[in-house]
Amino acid sequence: MVGLSDIPFVGKTIDRISDATVEAVFRKLKYMISYRALIGDLISEIEKVNTEEASVSAAADAARADGKIIYADLFKWQLEVAEIQASYNELVETYENRSSCLPIPNPVSRFRLGREAVVKARRVSELTALGKDLLAREIAFRPPYHDFESRKDPYDKLWEGLVNQESPLIHAIYGAPGVGITEMTRKIQQEVLKQNIFDKVAFAIVGRDRLDIINLQNQIADHLGCHFESRDDVGHRASQLSGCLLNSGRILVIFHDVWTRIQFDVIGIPWDDGSSSMGCKILLTSRNPSVCLLNNCRDPTQIRPLTMIEAWDLFKNTVGISDFGVYKNLAMKVCKKCEGHPLIISALGKALRCKPLDSWGDTLLQLDCGEIGFSLEMEPIIYSCFNLIIDELPDDAKSCLLLCSLFPDNAEIHIGKLIQLATASQLVLDGESRVCTMVDELSSSMLLDYTDFHEIKMHRPVRDWARSIAIKDPKYAFQFARCGPGLPDHCDYGTRKFLFIDMQIDDVYFPDDLVCPNLLNLWLQCNKHRQRFSSGFFSMFRNLRFLLIHEGMFSSLEPQFSLRHLGNLSTLILDCCDMTDIDQTHINFFPQSLQTLCIWNCDLPVPLDLPNLSYLRKLEIDSRCPVIIVPNFISRLSRLEVLHIRNGLQFQDGSPATAPSSFEISKLKYLKSLKMPFRVSDPVQDKNVLGDLDEFEICVGEPGEGTHYLLNSSVSVKRRIELYSNQLEAFTNLIERAEDVKLLCNDIDVSSIFSNNRQAFGDLRNLYNEECNTIDFQARISGDKIQHSHQCQRSFCKLTTIQIYGCSSMTYLFSNSIANCFMQLRELCIENCPKIEAIVRDEGTSDEGDIIFYRLKLLKLVGLPKLTNFHEHNDVQFHLLFDEKGNTCCRMKEFSC
Structure with a gap:
């Protein structure tokens, strides 16, 4: 008997239909029977795409931070990943909360879960592959600069x-x-x-x-x-x-x-x-x-605001998104609220960079309903924008911003001063590193500008707005009082925590019955007007713990002027004050409770003397010239933990106070931080005087003509030493532990220090050498110790910058074993060293192969007429170095200069 399957063509078609039917049936059965395994497969795929999404987001954030704009396809990929993640969460919730009214498991529910898991797993796998492809190519571009x-x-x-x-x-x-x-x-x-x-x-x-x-x-x-x-x-x-x-x-x-x-x-x-x-x-x-x-x-x-087209281009460039897709209208409404002000567009755009676009509707609502600031000179919308921006800041960043608003218009604020102000007022509790991080945050948000010499500036609109926030927010409770003949009577002084008094004339009248129980911080802006403070003036602020007096003039005709009533005062800062009439007869000028005393750019009495402040932990004097002192000036302050005297000490007879001051420093058994130059090369008697310092910034010797001390070059470096002489006695331990070492016009051999201690220079970041004309190399391991060179791997491992200038006898810099430690080196500059033949030279017979500089980005070799090889016998690899045409300089052996 002949069946349909025996008929040509028809039989093959029936076979295919049968196979497809059977496959579909088994696939549906698999959805129902193996739904748990299918959901497990989906979870595995979700974990992969989550990992990929984190990598893509990190790359996108880095590109935005570099001022680039993200391509639209990456943005769309992120949206799709977010959608599939939300859909996955719903599926997992359904799976975990499944129930059945039947006495047996619900086959329909299982079937749906299994089928949906398979569909989603397939799409997630595609997104993972697409994410890998995105990271394999350029994800962003730098916008062209153009004038509006x-x-x-x-x-x-x-x-x-x-x-x-x-x-x-x-x-x-x-x-x-x-x-x-x-x-x-x-x-x-x-x-x-x-x-x-x-x-x-x-x-x-x-x-x-x-x-x-x-x-x-x-x-x-x-x-x-x-x-x-x-x-x-x-x-x-x-x-x-x-x-x-x-x-x-x-x-x-x-x-x-x-x-x-x-x-x-x-x-x-x-x-x-x-x-x-x-x-x-x-x-x-x-x-x-x-x-x-x-x-x-x-x-x-x-100068008028930007046109809408110009504002939109700037907004897109700042946010870092070239195509907003379906959110374009929403983004344009947010941009329009900035009313063409470049400062506001830049600040708001940076604040919105990390916010998902679907949350921008709330941003627009906040701009529509934002509170208006107190200043009538600025449009209300600008205050609304600023209020939105500050909501995105950490609390410590807000505190730093508000403190910057205390400084005069367009003031250049040294970060060190802001650190002292923020920590002493206890508005930032986590110390110096936290303040520096917050300043970076404010700078990236366009609210502060960095200038030279580690200083920052605040735009006037930002200052006005920050002051309004400081006044209105009860958490900060600032008050700004501008005084003519007396204190303004419209201010609620009794509830204020931080009071800024700006004195416009001499002899401002202050009522004796004023009481400020909540006031913890006071800034007196005296503007060089002489004030005859009544005896009860400071008794109004009994709970004061922080006092800053700026441009104060203290008269010898005011014997009653005293801070002794401030029994809780722990920090006193005198900034640009005339202190010449404050001498040892004013024994009650400084309160006994003081823990921190900062004297910045003041006219000092000659000689300077301080009473026995038994609780004083920190003394900082930043003056234009050496401080003239009396004997035992330092040792009397026996509890000192921090001593910073930028231009050093000098006795009244004109002799530098190096040896005596080092003798007095040896008595400060609690000292942990020292910043001070030692101007003469007299040996320090006790070689252990400085060994226990956690932080130091020290100069030894006199700078030559045309040079100057390099102190305070960075607040991020905690241990720095500059040597202008050959005196090593008590400073070897500091050199070994320093993060920043500068050798100028001396004959100090770094290699000799390294030979005595193979763990030295483990924290060294920057090495600067200028006109050290008797040494022929910087550091090496001798041939008989090559076999132990693995012990030095920690040494120089953090070194990022090497600068060598005018060393006339140097023939090479480092041995190959030392150079192999430079895992973090980013910058190498060598100039005007006429005898250098190679940068790296082999020591002994050990062949350690190519030297690889993984992170070197800047290589500058100038004025080296005898240089023929970077490394004597081997190639050198540079992973990040580029030539003038933008090509990677992977290897280098021969070099001419």
Whole structure:
């Protein structure tokens, strides 16, 4: 009998249908029977995609931090992963909460779970593979820099006015806060010098607080190299500055952030009437056009907010997303709220970088409903944006920001001062490293700007807003009181925790019956006005624990002036004060409870003496010259743990206090941190004096002509030593443990230290060597000790920077065994060493193969006429070094210089 399967073509079709039917049946049975195993497979795939998502996110965050924009396909991949993760969570919840009303398991429920697990596992596997593919190629691009078109006309107008000698003397820019006035001023300043329009540019920040003529004169003089003969005679200084300006060629004087009329002739500007300007110009910046007119600028230039197109481009670049997809309308609404202010766009964009786009609706709602700040000079929306930004900050970052707002307009704030202020006021409890981390956070959020020398600046709009937050937030409870004849009576002093008093005149009246029980921190801004504080003034602040007096003038005619009533005061900072009348007769000036005393840039009595402050743990004196002291000045403070005296000590007869001070330091058995130069090479008697220090910043010897002490170069380095002499006696232990070693004009052999202690230099990060002209190598292991070279692997393992300059006898730097320890080296600079033949030389017969520099990014070899090889016998590999064409320099053996 012939069946359908025997018919050609029909039979094959029936077989395929039968196979497919059987396969489908078994697959559905597998969904139901093996659903647990299928869900297990899904969990395994989810773990893989989670790992991949973490890697992709880390790469994306790093690219954004580098100022790049993420490609849209990566952004879409992240959205899909987020969706599949949410779907997986729902499936797992269903699986864990499954139940059945039947006495037997529910086959339909099992079937659905198994089928959904298979579908999701397949998609998750595809996403994992796609994530690996994304990481294998470029995930981001750097946006091209371009000037905003809306800035072109104002810039051209201003430029034409400055370069045209027939134009008026005074020009001005004005605009709302945050629109980019500072940025345009910087560009003008750079371009006029680059194109030789002016010989010099003098830049002075005016600010709103008060018109300080002496400060403005100092700022202008610094740019011109003018040194005043008088410190406080305004008229004499003006005459001297006028002569300097007339003799300095073509000068552009910029007055930034002007709020009132400036009397140029009082400052010493000789051409304010325009009669003899000789090609010189004055440029003002302000928020208010009327201020420009008040200062005789006939036609000020306005800087307007960005257009919507420009604002949108800046917003996308800042957030780091090129394609917002379905969230584009939402993102554009958020951008529109910034009203074209570049500062706000940048700050808000950086705050939103790490927030998922589906949460931006809440961001928009907060901007619509944000509270308005107290200042009428700033648009309410700017305060709403700032309020949203601060909500994204850690509490410690908020505290640092609010403390920065205490400083004057456009002040350059040294990070060390902020650290002391933050920790002493107990607004940041985790110490120095935490403050530094928070400053980095604020800088990346565009709320603070780094300047040179480890200083930071705060924009005026940010300062205004930060002060409003500090006042309104009960957690901080700040109060700013500007005093004329007396304290303003509208402030609630009784509930304040931090009070800032700005004294505008001499002899401000303070009521004796005022009581501030909650006040813990007080900043007295005296502005060089002499104050006759009544005997009961400080008794109003009995619970005060932190006091800062800035620009205070203490008179010998005030014997009643005393801080002894402040029984709980633990920290006192005297900043830019005249202390010349405070001597040993004022025994009650300092309270006995003091634990920290900081004296910054003050005029000191000669000699300086302190009472026996038995609780004092930290003494810091940052002065312009050595501190003249009496004998036993240090040893009397027996509980000291921290001693920082930047320019060292000197006895009244003029002799440096090196040996005696080291003798006194030896009595400070609790000392853990020392920052001080030792100017002479007298041997320190006790070689164990400095051995127990946890932190140190020490100079030994006198810098040569044209050099200077390099102290305070970084707050991140805790152990630093500079040697200008051959004195090693008590300092060898410090050199071995230092993170930063600078050898200048001496004959110290680092290798001899290493030979005596193979664990030395385990924490060394930076090595600087200049004009050490008798040593022929930096460090090596001799041939008879090659077999033990594995013991030195910890030495030099953290070294990141090597700088060698002008060492006339050096023939090579390191032996190959030492060079193999440089796992972290990032920068190697060698200049003007005429005898160097190789950077690395073999010692003994051991062949250790190629030397690999895994992290070296900068290699600078200049003025090395005899250099022929980097390594004598082997190749050297560089994993991250690039040549001028952008190609990787993988290997190097021969080298010419």
